[in-house]
Amino acid sequence: MEIQHSKHESWSDTESTSSTRVGYSGPLSGPILVNNKKTSSRKSARFKDGDDEYVEITLDIREDSVSVQNIKGGDPETAMLATRLEKRPSFGSQLSFRIRQVSQELKRMTSTKAAVPFDKVDRSKSGAARALQGLKFMTTKNVRSEGWSEVEKRFYELSVDGSLPKSLFGQCIGMNESKEFASELFEALARRRGITSSAISKAELREFWEQISDQGFDARLQTFFDMVDKDADGRITEEEVKEIIALSAGANKLSKIQESAEEYAALIMEELDKDNLGYIEIYNLETLLLQAPSQSTNLVTDSRVLSRLLSEKLVPTKERNPIKRWGRGLAYFLEDNWQRIWVLALWISICAGLFTWKFIQYKHRAVFDVMGYCVTTAKGAAETTKFNMALILLPVCRNTITWLRSRTKLGAVVPFDDNINFHKVVALGIAIGVGLHAGAHLTCDFPRLLHATDEEYEPMEPFFGEERPNNYWWFVKGTEGWTGVAMVVLMAIAYILAQPWFRRNRVNLPKHIKKLTGFNAFWYSHHLFVIVYALFIVHGYFLYLSKKWYKKTTWMYLAVPMLLYACERLLRAFRSGYKSVKILKVAVYPGNVLSLHMSKPQGFKYTSGQYIFVNCAAVSPFQWHPFSITSSPADDYLSIHIRTLGDWTSQLKALFVKVCQPPSVNQSGLLRADIGKGENKPRLPKLLIDGPYGAPAQDYKKYDVLLLVGLGIGATPLISIVKDVLNNIKQQKEMEEGIENGVKNNKKKPFATKRAYFYWVTREQGSFEWFRGVMNEVAEYDRDRVIELHNYCTSVFEEGDARSALITMLQSLHHAKSGVDIVSGTRVKTHFARPNWHKVFKHVAVNHADQRVGVFYCGAPGLTGELRRLAQDFSRKTSTKFDFHKENF
Numbered sequence: 083m084e085i086q087h088s089k090h091e092s093w094s095d096t097e098s099t100s101s102t103r104v105g106y107s108g109p110l111s112g113p114i115l116v117n118n119k120k121t122s123s124r125k126s127a128r129f130k131d132g133d134d135e136y137v138e139i140t141l142d143i144r145e146d147s148v149s150v151q152n153i154k155g156g157d158p159e160t161a162m163l164a165t166r167l168e169k170r171p172s173f174g175s176q177l178s179f180r181i182r183q184v185s186q187e188l189k190r191m192t193s194t195k196a197a198v199p200f201d202k203v204d205r206s207k208s209g210a211a212r213a214l215q216g217l218k219f220m221t222t223k224n225v226r227s228e229g230w231s232e233v234e235k236r237f238y239e240l241s242v243d244g245s246l247p248k249s250l251f252g253q254c255i256g257m258n259e260s261k262e263f264a265s266e267l268f269e270a271l272a273r274r275r276g277i278t279s280s281a282i283s284k285a286e287l288r289e290f291w292e293q294i295s296d297q298g299f300d301a302r303l304q305t306f307f308d309m310v311d312k313d314a315d316g317r318i319t320e321e322e323v324k325e326i327i328a329l330s331a332g333a334n335k336l337s338k339i340q341e342s343a344e345e346y347a348a349l350i351m352e353e354l355d356k357d358n359l360g361y362i363e364i365y366n367l368e369t370l371l372l373q374a375p376s377q378s379t380n381l382v383t384d385s386r387v388l389s390r391l392l393s394e395k396l397v398p399t400k401e402r403n404p405i406k407r408w409g410r411g412l413a414y415f416l417e418d419n420w421q422r423i424w425v426l427a428l429w430i431s432i433c434a435g436l437f438t439w440k441f442i443q444y445k446h447r448a449v450f451d452v453m454g455y456c457v458t459t460a461k462g463a464a465e466t467t468k469f470n471m472a473l474i475l476l477p478v479c480r481n482t483i484t485w486l487r488s489r490t491k492l493g494a495v496v497p498f499d500d501n502i503n504f505h506k507v508v509a510l511g512i513a514i515g516v517g518l519h520a521g522a523h524l525t526c527d528f529p530r531l532l533h534a535t536d537e538e539y540e541p542m543e544p545f546f547g548e549e550r551p552n553n554y555w556w557f558v559k560g561t562e563g564w565t566g567v568a569m570v571v572l573m574a575i576a577y578i579l580a581q582p583w584f585r586r587n588r589v590n591l592p593k594h595i596k597k598l599t600g601f602n603a604f605w606y607s608h609h610l611f612v613i614v615y616a617l618f619i620v621h622g623y624f625l626y627l628s629k630k631w632y633k634k635t636t637w638m639y640l641a642v643p644m645l646l647y648a649c650e651r652l653l654r655a656f657r658s659g660y661k662s663v664k665i666l667k668v669a670v671y672p673g674n675v676l677s678l679h680m681s682k683p684q685g686f687k688y689t690s691g692q693y694i695f696v697n698c699a700a701v702s703p704f705q706w707h708p709f710s711i712t713s714s715p716a717d718d719y720l721s722i723h724i725r726t727l728g729d730w731t732s733q734l735k736a737l738f739v740k741v742c743q744p745p746s747v748n749q750s751g752l753l754r755a756d757i758g759k760g761e762n763k764p765r766l767p768k769l770l771i772d773g774p775y776g777a778p779a780q781d782y783k784k785y786d787v788l789l790l791v792g793l794g795i796g797a798t799p800l801i802s803i804v805k806d807v808l809n810n811i812k813q814q815k816e817m818e819e820g821i822e823n824g825v826k827n828n829k830k831k832p833f834a835t836k837r838a839y840f841y842w843v844t845r846e847q848g849s850f851e852w853f854r855g856v857m858n859e860v861a862e863y864d865r866d867r868v869i870e871l872h873n874y875c876t877s878v879f880e881e882g883d884a885r886s887a888l889i890t891m892l893q894s895l896h897h898a899k900s901g902v903d904i905v906s907g908t909r910v911k912t913h914f915a916r917p918n919w920h921k922v923f924k925h926v927a928v929n930h931a932d933q934r935v936g937v938f939y940c941g942a943p944g945l946t947g948e949l950r951r952l953a954q955d956f957s958r959k960t961s962t963k964f965d966f967h968k969e970n971f
Contacts, residue, residue, distance in 0.1 A: 456526030672848025691779030785936030793941025880915035
């Protein structure tokens, strides 16, 4: 940590020159002491942020006021935090300040002509600090550090006869994804210079570049104003505002805002054109921008916490000693993965022990003299395959695993959340064992036996008969041979189609071949295991080298696991028979999401975060698919949200689309079917459910503080948790009210969760309709802000980008007026672009020192590594401990 403090004195004409200077040190939130005389001092604190870049904040300190003078470096969050250090003056000084402000405003008005020059615009210093972060046309995403040299290189690549066409301007400056916005920017820059041609030279492009890359806020504001002011008269009409709103909404893929551009233009004119002049000027636009609040996360204002947020360095320091660095890394790895390590170590030890035992056993038999190490390898691999064929069934016995994790203490030492991953590891072990066994037999054992001499073959007569096999086909056509070959083929098909490239259709294949892949192909091929296990038992009974029944151990390995798995499947079939559900409501939302509200079967109990299996006989009578429960245990219905990505889900959606009706004006969702309302009740497909089953997210009740992160449809299990926390908040209030009224109720166990942070990141604006009701309910009932909601729309350009500046302004205006966010349509304001996860963890760590935080993530695997690393880093560098849980997705 490097902190530097500097002090510069600033005196007015009326202040005494004999005033005593006052020293200042310590954190930014510490006391600032001044003497009784009028003094003015400027204090600067310089610190390193998380990226090792210096940030300098200068405070202007007067008698009873503190204001932010300047901010160098940092980000919007730093600027927002700095403004909270400001202290407002007393009433007397406020009055004198207001008089001076009015005087300056009168002078400005008398000197203003058609338009207000930049140097005449009076901005507050703290507002200017925030504004410097906005209206940027060029960011690091547009061009790299080379700047003009990179743009110049593109000019030579794209120019036609030495000129750059307007249509390629966006590509040249790095706005490939915003061609319409870039086109309007081109016209604005050309209009100011009187250029009427649709192509520009390299020199003109250089002028354009210098203006749009200017770091001064005034220059950026002028450029943005020119884009809106198409007739260049220094005034912006409502029609021009409407056009720029539609343009900005289109660049950010916000179709609903684009459709309501006229309404939002009227809102801006109502706010800025107080005198009904029919136009606004540049200083009005600037006022709107400076008033727009930061999009940063909700930060507490406690001075002690504020100082830590501004100054604490939470970046892992690199150990210079390679041995210590390696040792520390190993210690961290063992600490984070000890459960997986001991399970894998035990599994590998058992496999190695079985292989060695069988290897040694056959090395001392007569067959070794003929077949050598080929037969010992084959038999050792066969023994491990028997064990793994039995073990692979246990991770998919979901009822057993749910019971063990919920009713026993084994969850502390056994990683039940990794059951599918362990299933895949065992499958790999089976593939290796089958490869060694079949390979050794087919390529080594049988050829050696065929070429053995009569003397060598004589000990083999009890196993292969008095007449020696005369050709290779003799081995293949026997029961031992064809069952083995058939198993290898079926296993290979199931193994290949289970790979994510084929299961999720990631490989570009011809249409006639692609039909043979996908989830359906994976599901059906995986159920070939019924045939495989039957062949495996037969193959294990008809052995060449073992004739006594007690040496044929295949059935011994498989008996208990197969019985347990059979009971699991019978239980599923029995439960699904009486757990048929009645569809209460259906809605199809943007983003191809199907929402189903079902009646809750009698006696059906579950915990938020768990999932159920769903079967629809109209699509497939055999297939069962898992979906997270999105309703709360306290709700009187059961709900799931299904993203239509594969063939089964697409067919299910098509069935419901046929019977659903368009929604009314006040209803969300593209298609609906509310049962029990009206005379014409649609005939909906019949659904069966099975469950509930345990999942990592159900462990949320163990933590006082929750950090919930969902990507897209991955928010489904977390929404259930949010609703459960909300319902418990309501129940807690009811209990408190009952105690106040003299009613005691000690039956209900106190709810552990005291604070929850929910971050939902989605690509499309329409996605917010999925859980609009939950968001509004939290905003309405959570008065104590137990649940902190953060919605992120990644289609919108990050804060500070000129393409999203007007959306930010409009969002602030609309939310202040109606309390509804224009992006999400809920009471929760939407952030733009992707979250800075380092700052998210920092925010939670500082606010919850010495506490354990449960981090639950559900979404695409790409973010898993970053969140797990941050959880580990912050657990080691702060007093807050983060436990990371990844939902299988």
